[in-house]
Amino acid sequence: MRYLRSFAGFWWDFIVGDDWRVAAGLALALGLTSVLTHKGVDAWWLLPLAVVVLLAGSLRRATRGAGDR
Amino acid sequence: MVEALTIVLGVGVVRGWRSPLIGVTAATVTLAVLVAALGPALQVVPIETLRLVVGALLLVFGLQWLRKAILRASGYVALHDEDEAFRRERDQAATASSERRAGLDWYAFTVAYKGVLLEGLEVVFIVISFGSAQGRLGLAAAGAAAALVLVTVAGLLVRGPLERVPENAIKFAVGLLLTSFGCFWGAEGAGISWPGDELSLLVLIGSLGLASYLLVRLLRRQRLELLASGAEA
Numbered sequence: 440m441r442y443l444r445s446f447a448g449f450w451w452d453f454i455v456g457d458d459w460r461v462a463a464g465l466a467l468a469l470g471l472t473s474v475l476t477h478k479g480v481d482a483w484w485l486l487p488l489a490v491v492v493l494l495a496g497s498l499r500r501a502t503r504g505a506g507d508r
Numbered sequence: 509m510v511e512a513l514t515i516v517l518g519v520g521v522v523r524g525w526r527s528p529l530i531g532v533t534a535a536t537v538t539l540a541v542l543v544a545a546l547g548p549a550l551q552v553v554p555i556e557t558l559r560l561v562v563g564a565l566l567l568v569f570g571l572q573w574l575r576k577a578i579l580r581a582s583g584y585v586a587l588h589d590e591d592e593a594f595r596r597e598r599d600q601a602a603t604a605s606s607e608r609r610a611g612l613d614w615y616a617f618t619v620a621y622k623g624v625l626l627e628g629l630e631v632v633f634i635v636i637s638f639g640s641a642q643g644r645l646g647l648a649a650a651g652a653a654a655a656l657v658l659v660t661v662a663g664l665l666v667r668g669p670l671e672r673v674p675e676n677a678i679k680f681a682v683g684l685l686l687t688s689f690g691c692f693w694g695a696e697g698a699g700i701s702w703p704g705d706e707l708s709l710l711v712l713i714g715s716l717g718l719a720s721y722l723l724v725r726l727l728r729r730q731r732l733e734l735l736a737s738g739a740e741a
Contacts, residue, residue, distance in 0.1 A: 453629065454565065456572040465567050469560070469698050476699035483702055486695045487712060490567065490687060491719045497575055498723060502584050502730065 458500065464493040510675060511593070513663045515623035518597025519616045527613035531620030536656075539628040546636050547645040556697050562641045563694025569633065570686025577680035578720055582727035631655075634686070641693050684720065688712040 455462045468489035475482035520528045550558060579585040597619075604615040631652050639648030692702065692709050702708035 454568060456568070456575075458575070461571050461575075462568045465564060465571075465694075469564055469694055472695055472700060473698040481700070483695060483700045483708075486691050486698075487715065490571065490691055490716065494571055494575060494578075494719070495723060497571070498578060498727065501575070501579060502582075502727060 458497045460500075461493050461497050464489060464496075468493075510659060512624045512627035513659055514594050515597055515627075516620050517663065518594050519601045519619050522598050522601040523613050523616040527616035528620035530612060531617040532624050534617075535621045535624035535628060538625060539632050542632050543635055543645070543649055547639060547649075550636065550640040551643075556699075558697070559641055559693040560697025562637045563690045563692070563697050565633070566637050566686050566690030567694055568690075570683050570688075570690050573679050573683030574687055574720060575683075577676055577683050578724050578727065580676045581680065581724045583731050584727060638689070641689075680720070684713060684717055688716055691716075 468486055472482050472485045475485065516528050516532055553561075576585065601616070601619070607614045635648045635652045636645070639645030642648075688709060691712055696702070704711070
């Protein structure tokens with residue numbers, strides 16, 4: 440069980456990394472792009488916009504602690 | 509790869525080269541088996557699904573690299589110091605136990621094996637993602653092999669850690685490329701058609717590069733203001 444947990448933990452760290460919100464936000468943006476496209480909306484702009492917003496948000500969270508110290 | 513070289517050098521200098529080099533060979537074989545097994549298996553997946561999955565993974569992975577590179581470039585996180593990492597690895601190797609298994613210095617073997625395997629997994633991930641999404645796995649693997657030879661030869665020539673390699677700039681560029689390709693393939697997999705087709709990839713790289721540059725500038729200024737207000741207090 441311990442090995443299974445550390446194996447899962449390794450892959451979580453390897454793929455998701457320090458900020459799970461980025462991975463969740465990307466999954467949401469990809470899903471939304473797919474839904475909009477299948478409804479006939481040309482949503483090519485959604486994913487690049489989501490990437491920049493998620494990156495900026497993650498950096499904000501990472502650096503916010505420095506201001507509090 | 510540079511980090512893996514530093515680990516192997518740190519162990520090899522103190523404990524001899526035989527066991528770490530066997531560790532490096534074993535790890536390289538493991539990684540090659542992974543590429544050989546996963547690459548052809550992915551070719552039976554429909555291209556749209558493959559691009560969606562590969563794009564999503566590249567996006568998550570690329571944003572991790574880009575985020576770390578921006579934090580380092582803006583001064584919030586210290587730059588990776590290969591010289592310091594080499595010294596730390598060498599000191600640990602000098603004090604570690606000298607247990608022998610299967611005729612090998614077990615510490616030297618496992619440290620080299622794990623170091624190369626963990627660092628190499630990132631390379632395998634990139635090779636499989638790019639190779640399978642473009643149907644050119646052999647070419648992607650050859651590129652990775654060329655980079656491996658280059659790093660090994662450079663390490664042998666300088667006989668030390670490659671501390672002068674602009675590591676953060678390289679990670680910045682790789683993060684930018686992984687994220688841009690991830691965005692391009694991920695969105696295509698989700699069903700969109702990019703305006704301008706493949707030319708839009710260049711626009712993506714440029715726009716994301718500009719956004720990252722602006723974020724570095726913004727964070728640098730924010731950090732300097734924090735330092736100044738801390739000095740005044």
